[in-house]
Amino acid sequence: MDKTSNKMKITLNSHRESIDRLDAVLVYTLAERFKHTQEVGKLKAKNALEPSDPEREAKQVKRLLRLSKDAGLDEAFAKKFLSFVISEVIRHHESLQQ
Amino acid sequence: MDKTSNKMKITLNSHRESIDRLDAVLVYTLAERFKHTQEVGKLKAKNALEPSDPEREAKQVKRLLRLSKDAGLDEAFAKKFLSFVISEVIRHHESLQQ
Numbered sequence: 001m002d003k004t005s006n007k008m009k010i011t012l013n014s015h016r017e018s019i020d021r022l023d024a025v026l027v028y029t030l031a032e033r034f035k036h037t038q039e040v041g042k043l044k045a046k047n048a049l050e051p052s053d054p055e056r057e058a059k060q061v062k063r064l065l066r067l068s069k070d071a072g073l074d075e076a077f078a079k080k081f082l083s084f085v086i087s088e089v090i091r092h093h094e095s096l097q098q
Numbered sequence: 099m100d101k102t103s104n105k106m107k108i109t110l111n112s113h114r115e116s117i118d119r120l121d122a123v124l125v126y127t128l129a130e131r132f133k134h135t136q137e138v139g140k141l142k143a144k145n146a147l148e149p150s151d152p153e154r155e156a157k158q159v160k161r162l163l164r165l166s167k168d169a170g171l172d173e174a175f176a177k178k179f180l181s182f183v184i185s186e187v188i189r190h191h192e193s194l195q196q
Binding site for chain 2: 016027028036068084096
């Protein structure tokens with residue numbers, strides 16, 4: 001391996017180590033988030049509320065797009081990510097009501 | 099509003115406040131993660147490496163499924179989440195090489 005590609009490999013590995021650490025933060029944060037959405041799902045099922053709450057979801061989308069902008073996160077990605085997480089949560093809430 | 103539905107509303111709002119805080123953690127962590135994947139993308143483009151690295155991705159999937167299990171995160175969700183994030187990153191790497 002030449003000097004350039006060795007240096008490149010060290011830099012690449014350093015980024016990958018950071019990505020792995022951040023992925024652990026994401027997984028544990030998502031698990032904590034799901035604990036709360038599960039409780040919300042149970043509350044909704046118990047009180048015969050709709051699994052989906054368009055007003056709450058619209059507020060979440062607006063707030064998260066603002067946060068994403070502040071954090072420098074790509075807006076298109078933020079939107080896709082959010083709709084992915086919300087749809088998974090609704091799917092879970094629906095399954096509680098069946 | 100009766101006493102039960104008032105109590106339910108307070109509990110619901112408490113969970114929603116936690117969810118909002120955790121979403122801020124997710125957004126900022128994703129932004130930090132993207133900073134690193136962008137650097138990886140640039141390195142790969144500069145050194146004419148493939149945007150996708152199946153060996154690295156297989157390792158990531160294995161590690162994240164283990165982490166998800168430890169964190170008590172639903173495995174089906176963890177898999178979907180991971181494939182979503184990885185495919186977005188690959189899409190971004192590919193766009194750098196065009």
